[in-house]
Amino acid sequence: MKVVVDKIPPEGIAFSEEHPPEWLTNIPEFSQPGDTYIQDRILLSGQVSREGQNLRLRGEVATRLHTFCTRCGDEVEWPLGGSFDLVLMPGKPRRPEEEVGLTPEEMDHLYFEGPEVELDQYFREEVALGIPIQTLCREDCRGLCPQCGVNWNRESCACAQSEGDPRLGILRKLKIKS
Secondary structure, X not given: OEEEHHHOOOOOEEXXXXXXXXXXXXXXXXXXXXXXXXXXXXXXXXXXXXXXXXXXXXXXXXXXXXXXXXXXXXXXXXXXXXXXXXXXXXXXXXXXXXXXXXXXHHHOEEEEOOOEEEOHHHHHHHHHHHOOOOOOOOOOOOOEOOOOOOEOOOOOOOOOOOOOOHHHHHHHOOOOOO
């Protein structure tokens, strides 16, 4: 969705859109066929308003991710999305001479150039940031037996459980006070 900066009224512009899963093909996880894909349509809603020369973009994105549990391999449907509040400032980002720290507020400041702003990129970014690094079918997933491959969430096996790396045995004796 493109917005012409000079045509944003004082009350802002509210919008709501639906997109097919193919809308996310620029995100590497979804650009190639594979085990992880967006199952549902992508719902976007938000409001863009002017604050002096800056723009404020408040938005929400929601969809469902189809993937697999990283411990046991079971299929998982994961709610994906969230809300965000960004300040878009005109001009190019400054490149400091040396590395500087940013405050949490400054992390939400982005830049735009020109008379129009393409808002879709900010919604795509929110989806990309919401992709879990490790997806579990449930918090207490027990995973697979490393010897026979049985899914320990469904059944047990008679395999002897390894004590682990013997070099780390001394760490098993540590008692941590909480």
